[in-house]
Amino acid sequence: MDHVSWAIKKTRWSFLQTMICTSIGWEGKLYKMFRIYADYAEAWATGFQDPASDWMYAIIDLHDRIIFYLLIVLAVVVWFLVSSMLNTDHMAHLHHGNALELLWTITPAVILWAIGLPSLRLLYMMDEILDPELSVKVMGSQWFWSYEYSDYVDNGVSIAFDSFMVSDADLELGDLRTLAVDNYLVLPINTSIRLLISSNDVIHSFALPSLAIKADAIPGRLNSTGLIINRPSTFYGQCSELCGVLHG
Secondary structure, three states: OOHHHHHHHOHHHHHHHHHHHHHHOOHHHHHHHOOOOOOOOOOOOOOOOOOOOHHHHHHHHHHHHHHHHHHHHHHHHHHHHHHHHHOOOOOOOOOOOHHHHHHHHHHHHHHHHHHHHHHHHHHHHHHOOOOOOEEEEEEEEOOEEEEEEEEEEEOOEEEEEEEOEOOHHHOOOOOOOOOOEOOOOOOOOOOOEEEEEEEOOOOEEEEEHHHOEEEEEOEOOOEEEEEOOOOOOOOOOEEOOOOOOOOO
């Protein structure tokens, strides 16, 4: 399912959201509370966040395929289990069977091949960064993120800023606790972007689920990952490493 289909799927909710916001004059505030897309972690959520990059669509598709294979395996195992319980004398004296042994050897190999090959292919494709149009340095610290647009330099100085999580006391209506920050990283859509990720102190992990981004920020090491954002939105992520008391 592409991003257009996802948008069409939620058209009715988008219309309802617009009517509510317009009727009471809280367009900006309520838009934070009632979003067309789920671009942040929700309480009791059981599925993925709405994808906003081709890699995230590919990950969800791979996940669905693997679950399909596992359901088939589960159904076959349950069928054999129930059959053996109901038919106690069925093949009770069978000691050897070439066809059966060949079947239970080849079948798992085929299933593992069907799971492993697409997984490795997607993994290596996600590591490729071809001709990035924009590079952004991301540095993790206890406990904030620092960003630098190294491609844009004015008088020898590049654009750089720190992004701190908004404390509970400073949250406004519609802000997401442990997700809202004071300075947002702004990136263009439909643009090949390279993120260069590292850390100033301990190990952090830069994660944006909707964009299929999760990269460790390790002191003294520079990790890189690429992305192309398909649609405009506000995407929320967190540090996915237990980096200290204000981890978030």
